[in-house]
Amino acid sequence: MTHQAKMLVQANRLSKMYGSRTVVNHVDIQVKASEIVAIIGPNGAGKSTLIDMILGLRRPDEGQIEFWRKDYLSYVGVQLQATPFFPGLSAYENLRLFAALYKKKLDRQRGLELLRLCGLEDAANTEASKLSGGQQKRLAIAIATVHEPELVFLDEPTAALDPRARREIHEVIDRLASSGKSVVFTSHDMEEVHKLADKVIMIDKGRIIAEGTPVQLCEQYGVDHLEELYLNLTAKEAVIR
Numbered sequence: 001m002t003h004q005a006k007m008l009v010q011a012n013r014l015s016k017m018y019g020s021r022t023v024v025n026h027v028d029i030q031v032k033a034s035e036i037v038a039i040i041g042p043n044g045a046g047k048s049t050l051i052d053m054i055l056g057l058r059r060p061d062e063g064q065i066e067f068w069r070k071d072y073l074s075y076v077g078v079q080l081q082a083t084p085f086f087p088g089l090s091a092y093e094n095l096r097l098f099a100a101l102y103k104k105k106l107d108r109q110r111g112l113e114l115l116r117l118c119g120l121e122d123a124a125n126t127e128a129s130k131l132s133g134g135q136q137k138r139l140a141i142a143i144a145t146v147h148e149p150e151l152v153f154l155d156e157p158t159a160a161l162d163p164r165a166r167r168e169i170h171e172v173i174d175r176l177a178s179s180g181k182s183v184v185f186t187s188h189d190m191e192e193v194h195k196l197a198d199k200v201i202m203i204d205k206g207r208i209i210a211e212g213t214p215v216q217l218c219e220q221y222g223v224d225h226l227e228e229l230y231l232n233l234t235a236k237e238a239v240i241r
């Protein structure tokens with residue numbers, strides 16, 4: 001990624017309230033082209049609410065978001081936690097179906113290329129329901145990118161996966177960024193965040209509490225690992241008596 005990379009998303013002073021509770025509090029976020037951004041923070045910190053606002057699924061109560069193009073939603077891919085495919089169809093048939101929903105024609109060669117990008121070249125004809133958990137996650141990512149988006153959101157893409165399956169997802173994320181896409185992902189695995197992210201945005205109680213490259217953050221706070229920083233900066237849950 002170069003320093004002159006174009007800006008895809010520029011969100012300023014975003015806030016969201018539920019009743020009298022502020023769950024996102026004056027958050028600024030930028031996403032540049034080909035950048036991998038990790039949004040991290042404790043359960044309930046406001047990460048999903050923030051991403052939903054960027055995706056236009058929830059309206060911010062305050063702040064505004066500028067996108068790199070008017071029709072940006074056609075160039076955004078989203079993989080949410082639920083597995084979003086048709087279990088009775090093969091991996092390739094699922095891709096073709098989702099491409100058709102986006103009104104894109106997907107020829108066999110392009111379909112196989114996309115499956116290869118997601119490490120699924122040997123599973124093209126396998127029924128989606130028969131794929132392993134890791135393969136299903138990768139199919140979900142392939143589906144989220146079938147319309148050639150420029151910006152991809154992945155919500156906890158490696159949750160509940162074994163180390164090898166995680167590593168395969170890491171490779172897919174790296175390949176997406178190398179092919180020029182920007183990736184925004186959430187994760188509770190600090191080692192993975194350190195390895196993958198160009199930029200880390202740490203959120204607690206709706207506010208950004210730290211932001212920078214993993215190396216910058218560790219240097220700035222004098223820690224060896226992001227996990228240490230995370231534990232130092234995020235609040236402990238109150239004990240309910």
Ligand SMILES: Nc1ncnc2c1ncn2[C@@H]1O[C@H](COP(=O)(O)OP(=O)(O)OP(=O)(O)O)[C@@H](O)[C@H]1O
Pocket residue numbers: 018023041042043044045046047048049050
């Ligand atoms: N529709 C809603 N109405 C009321 N409160 C909500 C609503 N959606 C989320 N919340 C609350 O807002 C807070 C932030 O939730 P959010 O899902 O954004 O957190 P998160 O950081 O994504 O958490 P996790 O890591 O568990 O996915 C939580 O306390 C949640 O209970």
